[in-house]
Amino acid sequence: MIYFASFLIGKLNRNAIPSDLMTLGAAVSIVAGLIFGALIITYLHKWKYLWKEWFTSVDHKKIGIMYIIVSVLMLIRGGVDALMLRGQQATSVGIHHGYLSSYTFAQVFSAHGTIMIFFAAMGMMFGIINLVLPLQIGSRDVAFPFMNLTSFWLFFAGMILVNVSLGIGDFSAAGWLAYPPLSELQYSPTVGVDYWIWSLEIAGIGSLLSGVNFFTTILKTRAPGMTLTKMPMFAWSVLCTTSLIIFAFPILTVTLTLLYLDRTMGMHFFTAGAGGNMMMYVNLIWAWGHPEVYILILPAFGIFSEVVATFSHKRLFGYRTMVGALVSITVLSFTVWLHHFFTMGAGADVNGFFGIMTMVIAIPTGVKIFNWLFTMYKGRIKFSQSMLWFFGFVGLFTVGGVAGVILAVPPADFQLHNSLFLVAHFHTMIVGGVLFGYFAGLSYWFPKIFGYKLNEKLGRLTFYLWFIGFLLAFVPLYILGLLGATRRIDHYSASLGWQPLFIIAGVGVLVIASGVFVMILQHVVSFLNRDSLKDKTGDPWNGKTLEWSIPSPAPFYNFATTPIVHSHDFYWDVKNIIKHEPKEINDILMPKNDSNAPIIGITSVFFGFAMVWHIWWLALVSLFVIVAILLKRFNDENPNYLLSADKIVELEENYLIFRQS
Amino acid sequence: MKTNVYQASNHPTGQFKNYLIGYFVSILLTLSSFFIVTNHVLTLNTAVYVISLLAIGQFIIQIVFFLHLFNERSPRYRLLVFLLMLSIVLILVIGSIWIMTNLSSNMSIPKQIQYMNNQGGGF
Numbered sequence: 023m024i025y026f027a028s029f030l031i032g033k034l035n036r037n038a039i040p041s042d043l044m045t046l047g048a049a050v051s052i053v054a055g056l057i058f059g060a061l062i063i064t065y066l067h068k069w070k071y072l073w074k075e076w077f078t079s080v081d082h083k084k085i086g087i088m089y090i091i092v093s094v095l096m097l098i099r100g101g102v103d104a105l106m107l108r109g110q111q112a113t114s115v116g117i118h119h120g121y122l123s124s125y126t127f128a129q130v131f132s133a134h135g136t137i138m139i140f141f142a143a144m145g146m147m148f149g150i151i152n153l154v155l156p157l158q159i160g161s162r163d164v165a166f167p168f169m170n171l172t173s174f175w176l177f178f179a180g181m182i183l184v185n186v187s188l189g190i191g192d193f194s195a196a197g198w199l200a201y202p203p204l205s206e207l208q209y210s211p212t213v214g215v216d217y218w219i220w221s222l223e224i225a226g227i228g229s230l231l232s233g234v235n236f237f238t239t240i241l242k243t244r245a246p247g248m249t250l251t252k253m254p255m256f257a258w259s260v261l262c263t264t265s266l267i268i269f270a271f272p273i274l275t276v277t278l279t280l281l282y283l284d285r286t287m288g289m290h291f292f293t294a295g296a297g298g299n300m301m302m303y304v305n306l307i308w309a310w311g312h313p314e315v316y317i318l319i320l321p322a323f324g325i326f327s328e329v330v331a332t333f334s335h336k337r338l339f340g341y342r343t344m345v346g347a348l349v350s351i352t353v354l355s356f357t358v359w360l361h362h363f364f365t366m367g368a369g370a371d372v373n374g375f376f377g378i379m380t381m382v383i384a385i386p387t388g389v390k391i392f393n394w395l396f397t398m399y400k401g402r403i404k405f406s407q408s409m410l411w412f413f414g415f416v417g418l419f420t421v422g423g424v425a426g427v428i429l430a431v432p433p434a435d436f437q438l439h440n441s442l443f444l445v446a447h448f449h450t451m452i453v454g455g456v457l458f459g460y461f462a463g464l465s466y467w468f469p470k471i472f473g474y475k476l477n478e479k480l481g482r483l484t485f486y487l488w489f490i491g492f493l494l495a496f497v498p499l500y501i502l503g504l505l506g507a508t509r510r511i512d513h514y515s516a517s518l519g520w521q522p523l524f525i526i527a528g529v530g531v532l533v534i535a536s537g538v539f540v541m542i543l544q545h546v547v548s549f550l551n552r553d554s555l556k557d558k559t560g561d562p563w564n565g566k567t568l569e570w571s572i573p574s575p576a577p578f579y580n581f582a583t584t585p586i587v588h589s590h591d592f593y594w595d596v597k598n599i600i601k602h603e604p605k606e607i608n609d610i611l612m613p614k615n616d617s618n619a620p621i622i623g624i625t626s627v628f629f630g631f632a633m634v635w636h637i638w639w640l641a642l643v644s645l646f647v648i649v650a651i652l653l654k655r656f657n658d659e660n661p662n663y664l665l666s667a668d669k670i671v672e673l674e675e676n677y678l679i680f681r682q683s
Numbered sequence: 684m685k686t687n688v689y690q691a692s693n694h695p696t697g698q699f700k701n702y703l704i705g706y707f708v709s710i711l712l713t714l715s716s717f718f719i720v721t722n723h724v725l726t727l728n729t730a731v732y733v734i735s736l737l738a739i740g741q742f743i744i745q746i747v748f749f750l751h752l753f754n755e756r757s758p759r760y761r762l763l764v765f766l767l768m769l770s771i772v773l774i775l776v777i778g779s780i781w782i783m784t785n786l787s788s789n790m791s792i793p794k795q796i797q798y799m800n801n802q803g804g805g806f
Contacts, residue, residue, distance in 0.1 A: 241760050265764075269771045301786050309775055356771050360782055367790040372782055 032637035033213065038191045042126065049189035078615040080167035081578050083471055085174050086152030090464070092181060093145030096137050099185070101535060103134035108495075108528035116516030127512040128195035129214065133184070135198025136218060140225055141181045143318050143452065146460045148177070148232055151260050151321060154467050155236060157569035157576055158254050160245025160585045165238040167613040168655065173232040175623025180225025183630045187217040191634070194218035197510070199307050200281070202292040202300040207285045213634050215285065219278045220630035226274050233267030236260055245568065247587035251345070254567045255331075255338060258345055259324025262352040263317050269356070270313035277306040286636070301366055308359040316355040319451065320348065322459025323390055326412050329462050330394045332563050333409045334401030337591055340393045347386035347393075354383040364435045373432040380430035384423060391420065406563075407481030411462035414489045415454060422450025425500070442511075443503025446496045453492055461488075469557040473575035477551065480544035487537030495530025498523035558681050566594040573677045579610050579665055582674050607674070610665040618655045622648055705748025712741045 040046045063069055076084055110127055114120030122130065156164055164170045187193040194214040196205040205215045240261045244253065253261075280291040281303065290298035331338040338344060360368065360376035394416070403409065425447040429435050438444055461484075469475045502523050507514070514520055548555055561570040568585055569576070571593050583606065589595050625644045632640035655661075716737045719730050746752045752762050 265767065269768065302783060305779055305782055356774050366786060368782060368785045369789055372785045
């Protein structure tokens with residue numbers, strides 16, 4: 023009987039339901055929220071609409087919007103985690119022990135890191151790339167539309183697994199990179215680390231597929247005439263990012279698999295005994311992890327290159343040096359990974375080499391900063407909300423970068439390693455660099471996707487709240503780090519005098535949270551005023567790239583006629599010369615909606631869940647289902663349909679009438 | 684313009700003979716390494732080197748006859764990506780070996796005991 027039960031449900035048992043009230047409350051409220059949402063959709067009879075128009079749509083713009091919705095939800099979830107962490111640190115002093123146990127605290131910071139990097143930042147990055155990239159290079163869609171949708175659903179499946187861990191079982195308490203031996207079975211006997219492994223495995227495969235997809239899209243589907251050196255800078259940044267993804271993510275997949283084999287099959291890749299070496303895990307995970315941070319930041323660089331040039335009404339300064347800087351960052355980012363573990367015990371020669379390489383990689387980054395500043399020089403700068411994010415970025419990123427160069431000096435790193443100084447450094451890069459970049463991009467391209475601009479006043483308020491909140495939250499951490507506070511600290515002595523700084527940091531997180539609130543308010547207000555904010559021209563900022571040559575919101579077929587490109591900043595050069603000449607419109611071959619991708623995604627959730635709880639039959643069944651669906655899809659003779667020229671002419675004429683109204 | 688016009692546009696076709704040569708040479712290389720191991724014709728040390736050489740030969744055969752890296756028309760993206768991959772793999776493999784040997788010599792127990800003794804302490 024017991025054997026049968028353990029065959030049926032693996033390690034799953036009654037203790038999987040969380041016992042402490044806080045986790046249980048969070049899980050119950052999430053489930054209640056989901057049920058409420060589902061009821062509303064049912065009440066409005068929108069399930070069919072959602073399935074047909076969104077969940078199965080292979081239109082890259084819709085996939086991009088879905089990515090962004092999920093990533094904003096995850097940003098909020100990760101933000102709540104951050105509030106909990108700072109709340110604990112502000113109150114857990116001396117005789118008071120705060121409201122979280124050490125173990126829960128460890129779970130919360132592990133979840134915060136994992137969710138913010140993999141599901142907030144990566145999701146927003148793929149969202150923006152999906153929205154913009156095909157439009158910018160004059161393409162009808164991505165190279166592999168079905169694969170694109172599958173990537174999204176795999177990302178979604180990983181996200182679901184992370185959140186399931188809240189209600190069934192627990193989450194990893196081993197930090198966002200789960201170093202062994204702590205993450206090995208002996209020290210983490212619960213399923214937490216397995217949840218971490220499988221959510222990242224599944225989302226990571228989605229990322230890898232997306233990387234391959236956009237890499238191919240850029241190399242193979244650019245508009246005629248657009249050579250690589252006439253490509254917009256954002257497309258260049260995506261090309262570099264995707265090549266990093268293609269070479270870095272397989273390392274992650276393999277490393278996680280080895281850790282899982284250690285935990286499940288009793289193997290000894292990273293154990294202390296039987297010939298394993300835990301230092302190899304650290305080496306491998308950072309061989310992926312360092313390129314990963316450049317994967318996140320390069321698209322932000324690309325976005326700023328577009329935003330700064332457009333709002334300064336000047337061409338980008340030093341296009342070629344910009345490309346050179348991007349490419350050298352791409353290659354160099356694979357040569358610095360040891361700077362994450364200077365203190366692990368390598369000799370002075372190894373540490374010295376990687377320290378110097380880390381300083382070298384700061385040079386192309388500096389080149390880019392100066393290029394943006396020179397782009398603004400003598401330009402007619404418009405202080406729009408996208409530009410404000412850039413100004414915030416330049417200051418913060420430079421400070422954070424200089425802190426990074428300090429950390430690149432091995433002797434200094436021996437003092438600062440694992441301190442809050444490090445935490446402050448990488449948050450400056452990820453929030454001040456990556457997130458500010460993506461926010462600039464979202465407000466910049468918003469009219470192209472939705473057809474109306476975002477409220478400017480609330481946008482500025484959002485920026486100021488984020489910027490001030492950021493300084494309040496992280497400047498104290500630099501100071502605390504120099505005073506010797508270690509990261510992931512959940513209790514400290516009152517005599518250290520750290521509490522005021524931790525309280526200021528907590529207030530900073532609250533200010534950022536109000537920034538998120540205003541940001542949501544901005545979207546609601548803009549939606550209600552969408553008639554007055556309407557973008558009739560399709561070119562609200564006097565843009566210079568191809569996406570501004572088509573109507574807003576962009577039609578589902580993107581370009582009625584394929585544009586032919588002659589120069590860099592092509593649209594600036596031609597928009598005053600060619601005025602809506604009659605175009606010859608042909609039929610277009612469009613990809614059909616695809617219900618296989620969401621099914622693969624949902625099945626992957628079951629697969630991941632089964633692997634976590636050792637329910638082997640379910641894992642086998644879901645794997646079989648996935649392979650069967652893929653085989654069925656690959657044998658589909660007719661995944662495309664023909665969009666007739668008459669239909670396109672009709673839609674384009676509607677747009678012209680709208681434009682003149 | 685179709686959405687997927689680029690499919691297979693860069694493939695040299697009608698090279699049946701090339702595929703055949705590649706097929707037989709790679710089989711020959713595989714079989715000879717099997718032969719070396721199963722029949723113990725070489726000492727262990729030499730066998731390792733010979734098999735590594737055969738593996739490199741196999742690798743070259745694969746890229747020449749199956750991946751067509753060297754007879755691709757311009758723009759030679761496949762060659763470019765291949766070279767990028769090669770350099771990154773070399774950086775990672777050589778770098779990891781360097782790091783791990785360095786760590787293993789610095790962090791081995793005798794070395795640590797020596798260090799501790801020099802510092803005037805012990806474990």
